[in-house]
Structure formats: C-alpha cells, structure tokens
Amino acid sequence: MSKKLIDLVHISKSFDGAAVLDDLNLYIRENEFLTLLGPSGCGKTTTLRLIGGFDTPDQGQVIFDGKDITSLSPNQRQVNTVFQKYALFPHMTIAENIAFGLKIRKKSKQYIQDKIKYALKLVNLDGFEGRSVDSLSGGQQQRIAIARAIVNEPKVLLLDEPLGALDLKLRQDMQYELIRLKNELGITFIYVTHDQEEALTMSDTIVVMNQGYIQQIGTPEDIYNEPSNAFVADFIGESNIIDGIMVKDRLVELLGVTLPCVDEGFGQQKPVDVVIRPEDVELVDPSNGQLAGEVTSLIFKGVHWEIDVMANGFEWLVHTTQMHPVGSHVGIHIDPFNIQIMHKPESSDERAVETDE
Amino acid sequence: MNKLKRQFLAGPYLVWIIGFILLPIIMILYYALTNQTGEATLSNILAIGTPIHSKALFLSLKLAFLCTAICLVLSYPLAMILSNIRKKHQNLIVFIFILPMWMNFMLRILAWKMLLSNNGVINSVLETLGIPPLDILNTPTAVVFCMVYDFLPFMILxxxxxxxxxxxxxxxxxxxxxxxxxxxxxxxxxxxxxSGVVSGIIMVFVPALTSFAISDLLGGGKVLLIGNVIEQAFMQEYNWNLGSGLSIVLMVFVIASMALMSAHDKEGGGAGVW
Incomplete structure (x- = not known):
C-alpha cells in the first residue's frame, strides 16, 4: 500500500461549546479517493476544513507528509479546495479565475496560458477563457472550480459536497468525470458527501461518520456488505434492522423464529441487531418460508418492485423482480450468509451509533 | 382592452412626472434663458463667471470633495469591520448608524449649532478639562463637519x-x-x-454640493456656497432668472459628477438609482 499522506491525530473540535469532533483519528494514503460520508452535522465538513486550514482543532494534530501543519493558514498548505457553492470570483473571467493561484505564485505568462488551456481541456470546457462566471450553468461553474483548484498541482484536492447543487443526470456525469480526473492527475481526493450512492460509486475508501465519531472505515464493498453497526447499515442503502438474540454461534433468534446464520463469537443468548438488505429477502410460497406474512404495499421502482410484507409483527422491506399483489400471502426465506449480526451499542460512547429516526 | 387598463393605471404617475418634474424643469429653463422683461439672454448662465458666484461654486465643490473624502475614509474600514462581526450585532450597529436619519434634517443642524456655540456643551466640557475652546462655528470646518455627520449613512450603507x-x-x-x-x-x-463605493460617493457628493441649509445655519453668513447664492437670488432678490440660470449651471456639475462616477461602475449596481 502507498504511504500515509495525511494523518489526523486525536483531533477534537467544538463550536460554541458543542463538540463536533471528539478524539478523531484518521489517516489518508497517497493517491487515494477517500470519502467522508454521513448525515448533516456528523462532522465531515469540519474534518475537511481542518485539513484545508479554515478551522484549527482545539486538540490534536494535522500531519501532512510527515510535517505538523496544524497551525498553518490555508494559503501555506499544499492542498486546494473545491467548494460546495463553487465560490468562483464573480468579477473575473474564467481564465482569470483559473490563473488566480498561479499569478500569486508568480508563474510566467506562458506557463499560466498553457495551464489554463490544459485545465479547461481536462474539464471539457475548451474555449471558455473569456466567458464571465454569470454566463455559465451550475455544472460548468463547478467544473471551473475544479480546474481552478487543480492547476496549482496540489497534492490533495478537497471536495466539499461539490455536486450537491446539481441535478441528478449532471451529478452522475460529474461522478464519472471526477473518477477520470483522479486517475489522470494521480493525486489524493478527499470528498465530503451525505449521498451514499455517490460515495459508493467513486471512492477507494469510505469513512462513515455520525455525531463526530467514525463509525466504519472500509472499501465500498465492505461498507455495503459488512456494515459494522446498525447505523452504517441503515445509512448505506436500505435495510431491515431487527432486534434479535444470538442463541449460539451460527444461530440467531428473531421475531419468534430461529434462523441459521454464519456469524460467530457473539456469545450465547446475547441481544444483537440483525440487518438484512431488502434485496436479500426472498419471497417464496407461504408453506416453504421461514416466516409467513401478507403483502401490505407494492410500489414499482423500475428495476424492481418495492414490497412491504407484514410478518411476525415486523414490516419487512423487500426488493424483488417478481410482483406480489397487495393482500397476497407470501413466505419469507433468508439465506444464512445474507444475515448480518451486529453488536448492540452498549456504553454511552457508542450512542452516536443510534439512528436519529 | 387589458393593455388600455394597465396604461390607465399609470396615469397618476404620469401626472406626477409632468406636473412636478417636467414642468418645473421647463420653467427653470425658461427663466434661465430670459431676462426680467422676458427677452432671450444667456446672461443668467454666464453670471457664474462673476467673482462672487464662481468663488461660491468653487467653495461648494471644495467642501463637497472634502466631505465625500472624509465619509469614504470613515465608512470603508467601518463597513469592513461590520461585515466581519456576527450578523446579529451587524444589524444593531447599522441600525444605530442610521438612527439619526429618523430625526428631522433641520433639527440635526440646529442641534449642532447649539453644541458648537461658544458657550455650548462641547466648549463647556473642554473648558472644565482645561483644553482651549473649539472655535469652529461660523467657519467652513463646521459646515464640513455637519455635512459629514448628515451624509455619512449614505456612504456607509x-x-x-x-x-x-x-x-x-x-x-x-x-x-x-x-x-x-x-x-x-x-x-x-x-x-x-x-460599485458600493461609487453609489456612496454619488449619494454623498451630490447633496453636499447642492446643500445650502447647513452653510446657512452653521456658517453664520460667512460661508457662502452656490446653494446659498441661488437661494438668495430666489428668496431675497426675487431674481428668478438669475436663480434659474445658476441652478442650471449647478445641475450640469451634478450630472457631470454622476456620469463620471457611473462610468467607473461597470456593473451599474446601486448607482443606477441616481
């Protein structure tokens, strides 16, 4: 694996007495696309601003390439930021916007010209040099904001929900564009978003945060398939989260039935959270199911049907390509490897795990 | 039909524009270009060339420049400080700065006349502190001081x-x-x-250039501005022709200064209202 580029060590930060980050530890590798994912107020933007230098931590250190940069101001750091609302300079042309950082570092006219051309080509906006900021659409402005940041050849590009203001189609196009850019530039991207799909699509590593604590760090596959707690499971995609009791290794009891699973090491007769993804719930004939229930709602979602099934006092969310009309009786079957067992939050430290709903 | 109705609604404003803006301007133009017997002449406009008039115009321009410069120097740092503090406090401080505008203009001038007078509050305080008295009433200094006080909010905002x-x-x-x-x-x-600076300069410079009440009350008849000359022509000499002629000259200066400033404000933000 490549070396650590940024290391956040024991970071705490509070605003007006309210703790936003509490003893956060996180490192970011060189050349990684890392996403900070979480609901609003989880501390993800604060983490980004600490790396960018816009805020300083109350406690802890920001280490960059082996050096402590905790107290350096933003203009002395080798990182550049793409802001949520683009933050282009409205009184300058596109070329002047892109040249801003280069002029400060006293690059030659020819160098600046070449860089502007290169950057505009990179974001697919050739020939936009003389245009005014007002004449550009949101997506174009965002791409200029990216161009303005990358001409400075930062070691790290910080992106603060840069696609938040764009419509769905444009957002998806920009996601692919960002992946392409990251591969072409070979620099580290740190991306902040509350959109789990965006995070799954683009990231090498996802950091799921809630209420100032890191909930899980892993690859998109890890996070989706093996969520480490109920919060992550609920936040990443949709889930059925059910109170259960781990009878013994590889056997869990939920809603009055005992099901085989593949998890071990939880002890015997221990209360746990059981997480089952809606696409992992199989609807079968009532007589063949582990549970029996009745369809209460049916919504067509294009690729699949979204079905609510009431069974053993729990409303199951099911994604399936087969239609079952409302009122029909169905059986539910779950394969052992599709059952995820999670520890219940125990101490008050883990309260952050609880979902807000 | 609908179009007719909408035009009808504009009627009152049309009457206003014609009755209170266009007609007076035409009348001023007529008086300015005729003498008291009704014959066409340019003498009322050329009268600006006589030493007493040109001296008054020059003094007006000088004091208006001074007032505008002082307002700008005071306002810009203040606006910067204001925009950096908390929003809640910003509104309060802006409110305090525009509070005097809720008082009558003449009252404010009269108040300064009292405050600055030889045995007024300010000099009494200075006397008890053993500091030599401030003898600025009836001087251009007092006029500029009061202009800055009156017009500062128009620069700050x-x-x-x-x-x-x-x-x-x-x-x-x-x-x-x-x-x-x-x-x-x-x-x-x-x-x-x-663009804010340009708006502020216009909104301070124009009223400062044309003011006559401040110099009248705080100048003690010793500070003669072009506004005072025009007022005297109308109110004391009953020479409407001379008053109109000098008004036209002053108007040219006002329009020229506005045009000059607007040319520097490409965005046209705010200055357009003038």
Missing amino acids: PIYNSMARIGKDIIEAAKDLGAGSVTIFFKIILPLTI
Missing part, C-alpha cells in the same frame, strides 16, 4: 451592502489558492465593493 454580499467562501477560496490578506483585499474585496 451602500459600501456595507456590497461588502456583505461577498460570500465567506469567496474569501476562503482566495486563501485556499494562496492569497494573503493584502492580495485578498486588492484583488477580491476592493473590486467587489467598488
């Missing part, structure tokens, strides 16, 4: 508004790209507030 419109993320973006505070001021803040 447009500059503050343009300053408050600059997003925090714009400043952060500049920092992020390596700009220090000096660069941020000259490359970002100053260019983005220039």
Whole structure:
C-alpha cells in the first residue's frame, strides 16, 4: 500500500461549546479517493476544513507528509479546495479565475496560458477563457472550480459536497468525470458527501461518520456488505434492522423464529441487531418460508418492485423482480450468509451509533 | 382592452412626472434663458463667471470633495469591520448608524449649532478639562463637519451592502489558492465593493454640493456656497432668472459628477438609482 499522506491525530473540535469532533483519528494514503460520508452535522465538513486550514482543532494534530501543519493558514498548505457553492470570483473571467493561484505564485505568462488551456481541456470546457462566471450553468461553474483548484498541482484536492447543487443526470456525469480526473492527475481526493450512492460509486475508501465519531472505515464493498453497526447499515442503502438474540454461534433468534446464520463469537443468548438488505429477502410460497406474512404495499421502482410484507409483527422491506399483489400471502426465506449480526451499542460512547429516526 | 387598463393605471404617475418634474424643469429653463422683461439672454448662465458666484461654486465643490473624502475614509474600514462581526450585532450597529436619519434634517443642524456655540456643551466640557475652546462655528470646518455627520449613512450603507454580499467562501477560496490578506483585499474585496463605493460617493457628493441649509445655519453668513447664492437670488432678490440660470449651471456639475462616477461602475449596481 502507498504511504500515509495525511494523518489526523486525536483531533477534537467544538463550536460554541458543542463538540463536533471528539478524539478523531484518521489517516489518508497517497493517491487515494477517500470519502467522508454521513448525515448533516456528523462532522465531515469540519474534518475537511481542518485539513484545508479554515478551522484549527482545539486538540490534536494535522500531519501532512510527515510535517505538523496544524497551525498553518490555508494559503501555506499544499492542498486546494473545491467548494460546495463553487465560490468562483464573480468579477473575473474564467481564465482569470483559473490563473488566480498561479499569478500569486508568480508563474510566467506562458506557463499560466498553457495551464489554463490544459485545465479547461481536462474539464471539457475548451474555449471558455473569456466567458464571465454569470454566463455559465451550475455544472460548468463547478467544473471551473475544479480546474481552478487543480492547476496549482496540489497534492490533495478537497471536495466539499461539490455536486450537491446539481441535478441528478449532471451529478452522475460529474461522478464519472471526477473518477477520470483522479486517475489522470494521480493525486489524493478527499470528498465530503451525505449521498451514499455517490460515495459508493467513486471512492477507494469510505469513512462513515455520525455525531463526530467514525463509525466504519472500509472499501465500498465492505461498507455495503459488512456494515459494522446498525447505523452504517441503515445509512448505506436500505435495510431491515431487527432486534434479535444470538442463541449460539451460527444461530440467531428473531421475531419468534430461529434462523441459521454464519456469524460467530457473539456469545450465547446475547441481544444483537440483525440487518438484512431488502434485496436479500426472498419471497417464496407461504408453506416453504421461514416466516409467513401478507403483502401490505407494492410500489414499482423500475428495476424492481418495492414490497412491504407484514410478518411476525415486523414490516419487512423487500426488493424483488417478481410482483406480489397487495393482500397476497407470501413466505419469507433468508439465506444464512445474507444475515448480518451486529453488536448492540452498549456504553454511552457508542450512542452516536443510534439512528436519529 | 387589458393593455388600455394597465396604461390607465399609470396615469397618476404620469401626472406626477409632468406636473412636478417636467414642468418645473421647463420653467427653470425658461427663466434661465430670459431676462426680467422676458427677452432671450444667456446672461443668467454666464453670471457664474462673476467673482462672487464662481468663488461660491468653487467653495461648494471644495467642501463637497472634502466631505465625500472624509465619509469614504470613515465608512470603508467601518463597513469592513461590520461585515466581519456576527450578523446579529451587524444589524444593531447599522441600525444605530442610521438612527439619526429618523430625526428631522433641520433639527440635526440646529442641534449642532447649539453644541458648537461658544458657550455650548462641547466648549463647556473642554473648558472644565482645561483644553482651549473649539472655535469652529461660523467657519467652513463646521459646515464640513455637519455635512459629514448628515451624509455619512449614505456612504456607509451602500459600501456595507456590497461588502456583505461577498460570500465567506469567496474569501476562503482566495486563501485556499494562496492569497494573503493584502492580495485578498486588492484583488477580491476592493473590486467587489467598488460599485458600493461609487453609489456612496454619488449619494454623498451630490447633496453636499447642492446643500445650502447647513452653510446657512452653521456658517453664520460667512460661508457662502452656490446653494446659498441661488437661494438668495430666489428668496431675497426675487431674481428668478438669475436663480434659474445658476441652478442650471449647478445641475450640469451634478450630472457631470454622476456620469463620471457611473462610468467607473461597470456593473451599474446601486448607482443606477441616481
């Protein structure tokens, strides 16, 4: 694996007495696309601003390439930021916007010209040099904001929900564009978003945060398939989260039935959270199911049907390509490897795990 | 039909424009270009060339420049400080600055006349502190002082508004790209507030140039501005022709100064109202 580029060590930060980050530890590798994912107020933007230098931590250190940069101001750091609302300079042309950082570092006219051309080509906006900021659409402005940041050849590009203001189609196009850019530039991207799909699509590593604590760090596959707690499971995609009791290794009891699973090491007769993804719930004939229930709602979602099934006092969310009309009786079957067992939050430290709903 | 109705609604405003704006201007033009027996002449306009009139115009321009410059120097840093403090406090401080505007203009001038007089509050306090008295009443200094006091909010507000419109993320973006505070001021803040500065200059310079009440009350008859000359022509000499002629000259200066400033304000933000 490549070396650590940024290391956040024991970071705490509070605003007006309210703790936003509490003893956060996180490192970011060189050349990684890392996403900070979480609901609003989880501390993800604060983490980004600490790396960018816009805020300083109350406690802890920001280490960059082996050096402590905790107290350096933003203009002395080798990182550049793409802001949520683009933050282009409205009184300058596109070329002047892109040249801003280069002029400060006293690059030659020819160098600046070449860089502007290169950057505009990179974001697919050739020939936009003389245009005014007002004449550009949101997506174009965002791409200029990216161009303005990358001409400075930062070691790290910080992106603060840069696609938040764009419509769905444009957002998806920009996601692919960002992946392409990251591969072409070979620099580290740190991306902040509350959109789990965006995070799954683009990231090498996802950091799921809630209420100032890191909930899980892993690859998109890890996070989706093996969520480490109920919060992550609920936040990443949709889930059925059910109170259960781990009878013994590889056997869990939920809603009055005992099901085989593949998890071990939880002890015997221990209360746990059981997480089952809606696409992992199989609807079968009532007589063949582990549970029996009745369809209460049916919504067509294009690729699949979204079905609510009431069974053993729990409303199951099911994604399936087969239609079952409302009122029909169905059986539910779950394969052992599709059952995820999670520890219940125990101490008050883990309260952050609880979902807000 | 609908179109007719909508035009009908504009009627009252049309009457207003014709009756209170166009007609008076035509009348002033008529008086300015005729003598008291009704014959056409340019003498009323050329009268600006007589020493007493040109001296008054020159003094008006000088004091208006001074007043505008002092207002600008006071307002710009204030607007900067204001836009950097908490929003809640910003509104309160702006409110305090415009509070005097709720008082009658003449009352404010009269108040300063009392305060600055030889045995007024200010000199009494200075006397008890053993500091020599401030003898500025009936001098141009007092006139400029009161002009600045009266017109300062008109400079503060447009500059503050343009300053408050600059997003925090714009400043952060500049920092992020390596700009220090000096660069941020000259490359970002100053260019983005220039339209507010232009509006402020026009809104202070024009009333300062044409004012006559302040010099009348605080100048003690010793500070003769072009506004006072015009007022005397109308009210004391009953020479409407001379008064109109000099008004036209003053109007030319006002329009010229506005045009000059507007040319520097490409965005046209705010200054357009004038």
